[in-house]
Amino acid sequence: MVLAPDAHRVAVLALDHVVGLDLGTPAQVLGAARDATGARRYAIDTCTPTGGPVRSAARFQVLPDHGLELTETADxxxxxxxxxxxxxxxxxxxxxxxxxxxxxxxxxxxxxxxxTGSFVLAAAGLLDDRPAATHWAHSDAFRTLYPKVKLDPDVLFIDDGEILTSAGVAAGIDLCLHIIRRDHGTEVANHAARRCVVPPWREGGQAQYTEHPVPEIGATGTAPTREWALARLDEPLTLREMAGHARMSVRTFTRRFREETGASPARWLLQQRVDRARLLLETTDIGVDQVARRSGFGTAAALRQQFQLSIGVPPTTYRRTFRGA
Known part of the structure; x- marks a missing residue:
């Protein structure tokens, strides 16, 4: 395993009853982030409280190479x-x-x-008066034990600066991809997602689960229309046009789109346009006006407004950050 010279050091702290999938997610997803030479951008090691084995929730033992001293130098x-x-x-x-x-x-x-690693952070006092996420099924217990935490039980993950928390199972993958995107930009995160064979982007504020039934097997899906729309992000797509392409009524299309993606068509389209703009800013030198047109925002003013809302910085600042890196 070749590490990049400036590889970010990650300590994964496994406690008794650790969830196996959660334990392996950082190494698998962050480990898929590579630089232009193929070197890994993250050095990932596992530790336990004593440096000895802990038992997982799936009844196998985890044998670490480190104890808590690993947390003293980890980024x-x-x-x-x-x-x-x-x-x-x-x-x-x-x-x-x-x-x-x-x-x-x-x-x-x-x-x-x-x-539920968020329970550990909360018990350590790190989440008091902060927003946090956890698996929705444990939200009532979390609120009872940690009333000072501003729990949001509905979102996939929360980035609160130096502390980030996620919901369960696949949301850990989403959070790790978000971390890669935050550290190294969209292109590196997208490559990591492809290596892991997972979608490159689900917004943190997206709901953990839907209350609508999953479409029956064989029902017409919206995937072909999503692919069609991605090839036309620079055009002023409307909900009616997308529904027409899928050969559905607007109402049926909207319902099935939510069932399949967890987001409304408008919200999904906005996410794709922001992602396209980020990629163009990171990988090209074209002007902001042209980035706005190619990503479907139309004008630089509209792009700047959406970037400020979604990313928190103007497009030019974002470009300097990742083009400089």
């Missing part, structure tokens, strides 16, 4: 979900673990949780 510390233990039942955490997490946060390390 990012990730706490995977757990299916048992004091953080979920009593609102407490091993004092050594809590101290290690607080110390890492105090020296400027990024702290990340996947699924």
């Amino acid at each position: 990012t510390v990730v706490v995977p979900g757990i299916h048992g233990g004091p953080p979920l039942t009593e609102g407490t955490v091993d004092p050594a673990v809590g101290e290690a997490l607080r110390a890492a946060h105090g020296r400027g390390a990024r702290i990340v949780s996947i699924c």
Whole structure:
């Protein structure tokens, strides 16, 4: 395994009852981020509170190479979900673990949780008065144990600067791709997503699950229309045109689109246009006016407004950040 010279150091902290998928997600997804030479951009290691084995929720043991000392030098510390233990039942955490997490946060390390790993961060006092996400099925228990946390049980993940939390299972993948995008830009994140054979982008604010029934097998889907729309992002697409392409009524198309993507057609289209603009800003030198036209925003003013809302910075600042990198 060849690491980039400036590889970001990641410590994955496994506790007893760790969820196997959550434990493997950072290594799999962050490990797929490569530079132009193929070198890995993240150096990922696993640790446990004592440096000894812990038992997973799936009844296998995790044999780490490190103890808590790994968190002392890591740039990012990730706490995977757990299916048992004091953080979920009593609102407490091993004092050594809590101290290690607080110390890492105090020296400027990024702290990340996947699924019920947010219970661990909350028990360590890192989420007080902060917004946080967790698996929706555990939201009531979380609120009872940690009333000071501003829990949002509906979103896929929350980026609160130096502390990021996600919902369960696949949302951990979304969060890791978001981290890659935040660190290295859209192109690197998209390549990592392709390596992992997952969608490159689901917005953090997207709902964790839908209340509508899944379409029956064999029902006409909206995937061909999404592909059709992606090839025409520079055109002023309307909901009626998209529904017409899918040969559905607007009402049926909107319902099925939500069932398949978790977002409305308008919200999905906006996400794709922002993503296209980001890629153009990162990989080309064309002017902002041309980026706006090619991504479907029409004018530089509209692009700047949407970038400020979605990304938090103007397009020119975004370009300097990632073109410079």
